[in-house]
Amino acid sequence: MFKLLTTGFWEAIARLILRNKIFILIAIIAATVFFGLQWKHMRFTYTEANMLPDEHEVNLTYKDFLKVFGEEGNLIVLGVKDSTLFTVKQLNAWNRLAESFKSYDEVETVLSIKDLQKLVKNTKKEQFETEPFIKDSISSLAEINTLQNELFKKYPFYDNFLFNSETKTIRTAIYIKKDIVNTSARKDFIINVLEEKIEDFETATTLDVRVSGMPYIRTLNSQNIVDEIPIFIGAALFVTSLIFFLFFRSFRATFISLIVVCVGVMWTFGILGLLGYEITVLTALIPPLIIVIGIPNCIFLINKYQHEVKSHGNKVKSLQRVITKIGNATLMTNVTTASGFATFILTESKLLKEFGIVASLSILAIFILCLLIIPIIYTFLPYPKQRHLEHLNKRWIGGFVDWMERMVKHKKITIYVTALILIIVSMIGMNQIRISGSLIEDMPKNKQFFKDIRFFEEEFNGIMPLEIMVDTKRKKGVMKLATLKRINQLEELIEETPELSKPISVVSLVKYSKQAYYNGNPKYYQLPTSQENSFILSYAKNSSSNVDMLKNFVDSTGQYARITTFMKDIGTDKMERIQENLQNKIDKVFPEERYEVTMTGKALVFQKGTKYLVRNLVISLTLAIFLISLFMAYLFRSFRMIIVSLIPNLLPLLVTAGIMGFIGVPIKPSTILVFSIAFGISVDDTIHFLAKYRQELQANHWKIRKSVYAALRETGVSMFYTSIVLFFGFSVFTISSFGGTVALGALVSITLLFAMLSNLLLLPSLLLSLERSIANKEVLRKPTIDIIPEEDDSEMDSENEL
Template sequence: MIKWFSVGFWELIARIVLRNRILMLSIIAVITVLLALQWKNIQFSFTEANLLPDDNVVNSDYKTFLEKFGEEGNLIVVGVKDDAFFTPKAFAAWNKLMTDIKAQQEVDLVVSINDLKQLQKNDSLERFELVPFVNSNKTSSKQYLNSIKKDLFENMPFYEGLLFNKKSGSIRSAIYLDKKIVNTARRKDYIVNDFIPKINTFEQETGIDLRVSGMPYIRTLNAMSILSEISLFIGASLLLTSLIFFFFFRSFRATLIAILIVIIGVMWTFGLLGLFNYHITVLTALVPTLVIVIGIPNCIFLTNKYQQEYSAHGNKAKALQRVITKVGTATLMTNLTTAAGFATFIITSSQLLKEFGIISSLSIVSLFFLCLIVIPIYYSFQPVPKQKHLEHLNRNYTRVFIKWIEKTVKHNRRYVYIVTLILFLVSIMGALKIKTSGSLIEDMPKNTSFYKDILFFEKEFEGIMPLEITVDTKRKKGVMKLSTLSNMDELQQTIEDIPELSKPISILNLVKYSKQAYYNGNPAYYDLPTSQEQSFILGYAKNVAAKNNENLMKSYVDSTGQVARITTFMRDIGTGNMAKIEDKLWAKANEVFPKDRYTVIMTGKALVFEKGTQYLLDNLVSSLLFAVLLISLLMVFMFRSFKMVVVSLIPNLLPLVITAGLMGYFGIPLKPSTILVFSIAFGLSVDDTIHFLAQYRQELKHNNWKIKKSVFATIRESGISMFYTSVVLFVGFSVFMLSDFGGTIALGGLIAITLAFGMLSNLMLLPSLVLTLNKKLANKQDFIEPIIDIIEPSDEEIDDLEKNK
């Protein structure tokens, strides 16, 4: 049988690469330039991360809502809680601020106290009139402003929860952006270059601290934080991994070429993003750093092999060729298993995860070929390694570490199993404590002013994340039927009774306000009209709408009068709490709106994100099982031994269980960021297993199939490389802990911890299992010739191949 990626294949590749060095480098340069030209297509995502498949019913409902009512995440709120607000100077500055904001073409509507309108009954014309709530000629009087404050809080229940908090005295304005710009770059330009400077000017002039929030504002500043962290991660990971590389090899030349390779890899990653027209999201923003973290271990492995070969026979040309010939397949397989860990996200129906999986897996595979080609070519132009560059092969601290591992496996194998069992059981108990979280703002930077403002609005106005409910009456003008309004009133009362939700806004609020206005503004009459009152009160309301050529609540009823919209805002709550709130709302909605007469839909950004998180959780097990299956198939191809597949999986699944246990004990919830940990870490951890088992098979041949001798020879031979690469990966992923985003911190820390346990598991548990499961002398029948031969060929085998040509 002809093997895939045999010695002859890699010997051919080595000859092609080393005999056509200038051509190879030119091809890489051309690819780099072509991909760099694609950078112009790179854009940052101006929408929230949608984790659901496009055809999911939740997404379909949300799209239907947007088609009927337009973008719902266009509200910015500016709040203040300061007794100095109702003073002439501050109120004048506020009036100027709101007037300036209203004048901008990016702003659709501003609802603020300074230009508030109130309904007033005109009996002679039988209609309501909109009259100014504030007399601008009197705002220079502090006494007048105090009376306005009192009148607002006591007599304007229509605006309670929207513009003021009666209990605390906080005030806010509602600024509705043009819905057409909310998901475009114009939103960022307006908020950064126009809106924020105006806010800062007000604060400087008055000394009053303004609070600003709302989804457009939060998304803009959050996106800017993500972009700023891309350069931080790239710089920090490049610096730290390069320092570790230099510490290992003590060679500026080796370090510089490793840096150059990963920089080119990062350039290719950005080029792939542009080529596929993928946006930079919270996930794809991590890929350039992943390229550095994964690329440096590749450079370590290949550089280490080159120096080992040169140290063995002193022939530079032979050493360069055998770097490719000896470790080509093994390095390819380890990179493929790493890429497989990321590629598992491609099978999900979430576009966000698909893009992350495609870009990361392609970047990793392309990085492998980049390392395999550039490193041998680079060293072919360089002088031979000096003795000081080879000293790391026999450093004392690495020898001490490897001897300790060897001693433990040889004499204390039962303790390895006991510790493993204890860790497993304790971790399972911890894993059962894991909770889930599906919040839009939980992972946002906690030390930023905009996050603190979110907490302010949660406390004062019950949150800023919109939750939308639409009621389709299935007939034109059905919304204004008293029965429909009465049912909406019951549902809104349920909403008000839920502490995590804000006071709802709908056409019902205007109807109640109309009754209050009809009874000369008496707040005691802010209620739903009776059947006797309905006809003439709504008649007054229609007349005022016609006179002013506008509908005060046009965004809350569709053009046919058939569909009503109820908007509420929610606090930052987890997935479990959201489900409970949903159950309460659906129970009341199904009770008051029979399905044969009404169609009720619950949607909004908060709900879409929560359902997306739940979708990821539901697919966590399947995606992890797919990763295990995919990597197991690769192991079958490589070893063609069921025993080897079992031996390889156990040491790599244990670190995942330990990580899950730590998440449970330390209260780290399952959420979109931490869900990624398991597949990624598994794909990376398996690399050490492949290196170990490949070397083990080679040692078996050299030692007449004697297991003990082969196992300990493998530990001595592969242990150092496994230690080096694991340290780089640990430090590299730890860079993500510099982030201000909780999810990124958790992702980096958990993967780093998992890989640390993975290294120890592969160095101690793996050889222990090999020794236990093979108590007798091994024979060739236990090791069928694999389809993919990842065993490093011996010098004699390569010499025989070259002689036969």
């Protein structure tokens, strides 16, 4: 009954499509216009990818920190390492550049060498006052020498913040207003103001200005994502259409396929706009993915049409059979592919959920477009010319199929031994895979902003903020000398850690206050004793300048203190070790009943997010395997067939994991996607092969060997065509400047190539070796869904009715 319903259903679909072609075309055009109008709602991301659920403990800790101290990723730094900077002309120009940013609404504060203030003791007023190092502008070389002597030797408070006293590297700090850090205003300021001013300055002075800081990195990184979208789409269209043309030798068929996938891309952008999702490094991959996945659909449909036309010359019957015979199989394969992407929806990561939703909807949409547009367009076109059908008789394809058949017939042991060796070697490689929680590892290595990140890591030990918040559980608890001493002990460990920069906190300010009390003598840059504390703090309380400086390190109630350090780009293992060392020190120094100390910051959130995604990888891949297993069980109603169908598809995943371990590609947000995507796509070949195998079993009276070879010859060509398109289509991503995107493209391409060979060699071999145990006629004779309907000569009423 299911079989009759299924066959009848697809025959009804064929009649509906071909008899209502004008109406359907109008509906497609209307839908495309509708989706086109949704493009205006597309948004580009202005924040880092947060892979953790909103309610995750790490996110909640970070949000608590932001509530107390506000946005922490609002610092942009400019740096120069050049001895010629220390001339009157150059240093004045550098100070003027910093001064020029202060007039912009987007800027909260600018700190440069000219803004640095000495703390000076006023004995009469019993307070500290500030005195600028540079009162107006530099007028002589002697002033510069005095400035260098004071800054680099006498005032450690500023060392490693606005200058490196050892290398003489100078920095300027620009703090963007916190309310625009995650908006388009940040991008406009950086692209249209900051970069233009720096370019003009470099031209005028010939100095090389390095720029970094999280707002700057995020802006240029996002801009690179946006810039690469049209490149990916263009490259995917060119590569897939070229391969398509080389296979079919038909401009007409190639043009039709391009129309279909271009409409699919328009719908994908429309879905993004309709759902209000941001374009991130992941969702930016979906439009070219749709091209790569859509072209194989076109190959199956057009190849079937040309086979049918060559067989009997009846265009109406050919188009009917394209829909009834290939429509169902294409639906099944697209559903399994969409399932591979849809498993990400079940994770708690917003980033992956949005990617899974848009990708799975877009895959189903491209299937509908292929099924509707291709048969309808061919109803208006003349019969294919003889040269368009020549590819059906290509000898080299026949040679490839003959080679596969010989291997399956005579080299089964070789196939099994090769598969076993691959499994063993791959498992060894898997043990070497590392996890990467780096914020910048995937960024374009050839871009100047990435080189600048490395520059600031070398000069100032990093630009990725790591924040430690100390809750004293009582108002004004921070300024207690006991608390300051505990913070100082923690800072000593931070200073001893080479991967972390010199910490900035209230302790530094208190030390600076003691130095000022002793008339600027640098040997007194230390915490005051209990006897000194009361009168030094009384000076500090009378000083408005100290209050202004204090607000960056202590909240308004005096209950919370902030320790800021910056971290180098290090691996997850090192980061976890550093975090563990810091936590051990915190547990030892800060009694739990009196203090609550938390670590947070962009670097830590990203690292935890990567670990979280790795766990979700296992969940999503397991779900993909489970869902597709259920699907195979529903199709073939045989547990043995599920096992047989999974083995050729799991082997390529093991090989890919092994390759990642051997060549040092880490598990990270981009490469996590490889396995679910590749599994969802590769299982399509298995479905095609097993569906044809079942059909051949019925036609050949359950003769296993004859049916396996017939299925291999029938499906081998289409599987080869589509696998080549997918291989080169995903290879397009290797032109990206993002390391993660390159790895994604290369790894999926390799996996799909192995999957093709596995399905064409290992799967038939398993069927032959296990023929007695799986050749259950009752199981395979009556499938739940008839994927490829049996041949019949039924035709539609007449071509005139179309």
